[in-house]
Amino acid sequence: MNFMGDIARFGAGETRLITAENVYGEKGRGGMARIEPEPQPEVAGIGQLWSVDSKRHAARDLGEGYKIRPFINLAANAVTTIMDVSGEGAITHLWVTTDSKRYRSLILRAYWDGEAEPSVEAPIGDFFGCPFAARLKLTSLPINVNPSGGMNCYFPMPFRGGARITVENRDETEACLFYAISYELRPVDAGEARFHASFRRENPLEYARDYTILDGVRGAGHYVGTQLGWQQNSEGWWGEGELKAYIDGDRDYATYVGTGTEDYFGGAWGFGDNFSAPFLGYRDLMNPTGQGGITNRVGHRHSMYRFHLPDPIRFREALRVTIQALGWRDGGRYLPVRDDLCSVAYWYQGEPHAAFPPLGNRDALESI
Secondary structure, X not given: OOOOOOOOOOOOOEEEEEEOOEOOOOOXXXXXXXXXXXXXXXXXXXXXXXXXXXXXXXXXXXXXXXXXXXXXXXXXXXXXXXXXXXXXXXXXXXXXXXXXXXXXXXXXXXXXXXXXXXXXXXXXXXXXXXXXXXXXXXXXXXXXXXXXXXXXXXXXXXXXXXXXXXXXXXXXXXXXXXXXXXXXXXXXXXXXXXXEEXXXXXXXXXXXXXXXXXXXXXXXXXXXXXXXXEEOOOOOOOEOOOEEEEEOOOOOOOOEEOOOHHXXXXXXXXXXXXXXXXXXXXXXXXXXXXXXOOOOOOOOEEEEEEEOOOOOEEEOOEEEEEEOOXXXXXXXXXXXXXXXXXXXXXXXXXXXXOOOOOOOOHHHHOOO
């Protein structure tokens, strides 16, 4: 697989960038915000186009064109649109940063081709591989998180009938959001599937029942990634469970069955240390440096990812993905643990797609 793509070839696409300095990504209209003494009207729910405090603004000596509006404030208990474009094209890069305390209370959604149901729905931190509102450093290829909290996504996101991205702020106060969405205006052919991502959480997991990462997918597509957050409600090792992908009508027995949690995420023998690689990674959230090995105690948190870029799980009709949560009993017997699991599944498929299960309210998502 050529991960550089066709970068050397001439292309017919037109590049656009949406930020708070150019909310519609219009050609030749970036950086036009002005310092004004009075608030200006909001534009299509995207927020005010101008700063309002001319006496204190950092660009008061320089004026228009000098970083007047580098971020937006998301209103409390409200949904803000950060991208709304029509026509054909593809998002090529998504970058955001915000206070890590907001990672679970800001909900990212994306809608393709005019659909009413989102194709992407997840807390912003979990989508970028940072569960439990933990600011991490990830060096994977499709999702990259850098110091200090610069979150990047390189999954291509094509659309033929428009693209809309929103952020819901579930907090009682405003939230600051910096963002940049790179996309191309270009033809999108029938062979390009739509990007999807869905968050789930269960706390505590029901005894002796597999945790569901993804279910209800209908149609053809390919599964490209798993982000899994794990908080221990029990003492000891927790990662003996197998990941299973039920493909195209599998019932009691799955086609794709792994050999253990740390095995699926690219480690071995209980992980033993932190690592972040292009397609796989593990982080002990309570021991970010990895000094002294990982800890497996009640209340401990772990984060794992696997991206199936060179090895997608392909399906033609349906897909369900689960993982078991198993520790050890005395006498060398498996113990089904009732831990706090949360996940984001990433996949491509044709539209329309089935509606996702309810995300849950603010309390249901809270890291406790």
